[in-house]
Structures are given as structure tokens and as C-alpha cells.
Amino acid sequence: MKPPPFEYFAPTTLDDALDYMADYGDEAKPLAGGQSLIPTMNFRLAQPEVLVDLNGLAELAYIRPAAGGGVSIGAMTRQRSVERSPLVAEQAPLIHETMPYIAHPQIRNRGTFGGNLAHTDPASELPAVATALNARFRAQSRSGQRWLTADEFFVDLFTTALEPEELLVEIVIPPLPAQTGYAFREISRRHGDYALVGVAATVTLDNNGRCEAARLVYLSVGDKPVEAVQATAALIGQKLTAEAIDDAAEIAAAQDIDPPGDIHASVTYRRHLAKVLAKQVLAKATARAKQE
Template structure:
């Protein structure tokens, strides 16, 4: 199929983008890498009257560091982030997750901001950004605002973006000392959407007890799901195998309510959530030990 007719704009500045979105509002869609939007338009599941193409906006293509954080312009290609030495050094969880996202051809076009704004509940990047406590910069002609990643994802394919706003930048703080990270997922084939995935970031205190834990799951709800009860079970504890196992059990039984669908049953997703949470927390603990 072919998309329905639409007006096409190719602005070259953020100011032009924001002016167009302010003018057309709900009738406009923003085009980043096009790996999700273009197929839905071809199937006419999305029929925007206006398409605003960001690929000519050079001000959104950057990856730099300042104030103990990495800053991703919304149009940074996923493949660029995957190959970046800065990302590997200062945001190793992002570096680790990138090869799980689709295939290299997709990552060559797909963008960091596009994946986050699309808010697919099976996508890896939303969960990773929540686990890393990233901050999102949203811009419109009215001004700008910053949101924690956890507040950005509202529901199935739904975010806090207003019609006249764009996601302009993602800021990811450096990992503190005594911190480990891991990502685990199961998919039917490499490059497929995950049946279940888990991102974990754990920080220990001077007594080697858990000072902070963020455990976030994908494909078990309408967006990235933070396993808050499992995190509470880890708080103040030494990360023994039994403590990790109990937290994984809590995550699978109390923190999620996964759906049944043609790919996996709810029971199987709970099983995967338990196993993958245990594996992710175990590897995060091992990485702390290897860094100290």
C-alpha cells in the first residue's frame, strides 16, 4: 500500500520545525528515521495531513558530554551511538543494548529520539533510559521543559509530548562509583521485538549493600515497567544469590501484569521476567566487583 496524501516540509532549523508544529498541531507528524512511522503510513494506520522531516535539521545531530552527563541530540542515529567511544565509556548500558535493537540496517536510519518518541512497549531504549534516570528536553515555540524519562512514557505508544513539541535532547548521567548494569532479553529471533527484556542498574554503598536499584522491564505492559517492589526488596541488602532470586520472584509476581498475545502467554512472560531479572541483577553485581 501507499500512504494517504500529505503535505511535506523539510525545515533546516529547530525554529522552523517548532513553527510548523505550532501551525499544524495534531495534524502534523514528525519524521526522524522513519523506521516506524513510514510503515504505519504505508499501511494507512497513520494518516497525517502534514509530515515535518527532521533530517535536514543539523542542530539535532550531536552527541557530547558536559556536567557529568552525555547529551544525545534527538537525531543521533542508533548506529552512531552504538559505535561511540563516549557511549561505551560513560553509558555502557546503552552501548550494550544497541545490538539488540532490530538489525544494523535499521539502526543506520533509526534515531535515539525517534525510538523514544514512538514509545513502543517492546522497544529497548525506553526501558534503558528509565533505568539510567535520563532526562528529556522537550521544546516548543512556547519554551522548553525537562522531564525525567519515567514521566515521559504515559501509555501504549503515548508520551508526554504535546502536539507542538519535539523531543530535542536526551541527557544521561554518568554512572556513579560502585555501580553495575546489565540488559537481558529473549526474542524469537535476533532482531525481533523482545518477548521480555530487563534493564538493571545497581549501586552499592561503602558496606557493599544496595544503595540504589532501578529494574525496568519491556514487553510486559503498556510501556517500560519499573519493578519498584523488587527494587525495595534489594534496598539495604547485600546482593547474595538468595536476595537476587527473591527480588526476581517479586518482579515477576508483583510488579508486572503481562498480556497474553500470539507471541507468548502471560505465564511464560512471568517466567521470563523472573529468569531475566535474576540474570540481569547477577551480572550487574559481577560488574560492580570487576570495577572495584
């Protein structure tokens, strides 16, 4: 339970960090909060040759209004800061609502917003929520920067579109459209544990109270965030009655997801949870959209 030896660099500027990433490429791992990477190293499941510690990069720890609305979050912002930010609560309430579900306070004190997303754990809350909110990801390397959508960023199990020499430096959460509600729910065996199933929803109503747009994105049911596209397609143009929501939840659980079974929950149980949670979040998001 001790990590293997590695070379350690602690740059204090982003430029220096990007130089290390460029110089060491595949051998290097960026160290953000370390709340997933260090346990993995303790188990020796990960044995990076080089760690580039990003904790000295104060320039990547910020929460500020994004140009054009919404909120812009530096990748090295602690999860606890995001949880406590009034700006996030106002501009990205779905993120605010989700933060307490992430592990425990001790983990959130150290874990970072960008580190969580770049780790892309299929059981993690933020990738699903970021997908539901159409977050945009800014990746930077020594040779320049590029923007990625959530669909582009999350590639597979623990795999993002980041190149070995790239760092995730910023995440922009766009503002919710008018008359939009949101909700997040998950079921775990104990508070703070990995969720058996979780789901984030947004619902936008038109002026006649019908569903104009909806997103329903699951965690823990696949290798990355899974969007229930057939379920939400069935909601478009509908009055969001309990019946319409039930039908959509049924479609989501039966058709949109292909959840794994393991010792924590069988396939059947995960589908059951997926349906129940979909009903709850769609109903809550709809109610919130009506209050808008």
C-alpha cells in the first residue's frame, strides 16, 4: 500500500506545467487533488514515472462569471470552493445541488473540479452533470488551446480526449435557458459512496407549458455519462404530466441504458433505480421550470 517511486515536479506557473507535460508526455501524470490518483498509486494500479503537481498553480483556481453568461471554473478549484460559491449557486444551481453528493467533505476539501472531470470515473457525478449542462472544456498544451464539448471530452472509461501533453485548464458552464428546471438524484449504499445509479435532468418549457427541451444524463450505468436520448425525445412537445414522465422514465430504463450488474446491484435493480430516479428528477425539474 505504498506508491512506487516517481519523479516529482511542482511548477508554479501554467507555462512551466505545460513544459513538463510536453517534455514527459506519456510518462507524466498531472496531479490535481490526488483523491483518485494517489489511492490508485497506493494500490500500484497506476505507476506513473513522473508526477506534475498542479497544486501550485493559483492561476487555475477561480470561479468567475463567464463571458456571455454562466460561470467559468478554473480546473484547480477545490470542490469545496465550488460547493460554497454563491456564483455557482446562482449561475449553475444544478452543480451546486450535486456537489454534496461527491464523496465526503475531507475529499472535497482537497479534490478539484477539473481533476474530477478529467478522471472521468463512470460513477462520478460531475461528468454526468457537466454533460446535462452542455459544459465546455478548455484544454491547453504548449502548442495552444482548444475547446471541447462534453460529448467530445468524455471518451470512455477513465478516458478523456485530452492528449498526453494537454491539461484541462477551465470549464465553462453556460447559463440555463429561460423556463428551465433542473434536478439531480442518486442512490448509494451509504452517503458519499459511489452511486449505484445517479441521474441529472434539465427541462425547458415553452410558453404553452409544453416541453421544449430536456436532458437526462445517467452516471454509473455505462463506461461514461449516458444520455437517455429516446426518453427525452418522447417528452418534446408534451405536457409534462405524471403520465408523460412515467412513460419517459420507462423508456430511459428499458431502452436508453445498458447498465452493468455487479455485487453491489444487479442489472434489474439498476434499471429499476434508473426508472424511479428519472421520474423523480424529471418531476422536480418540471416543477422548477414552472416556477421560473
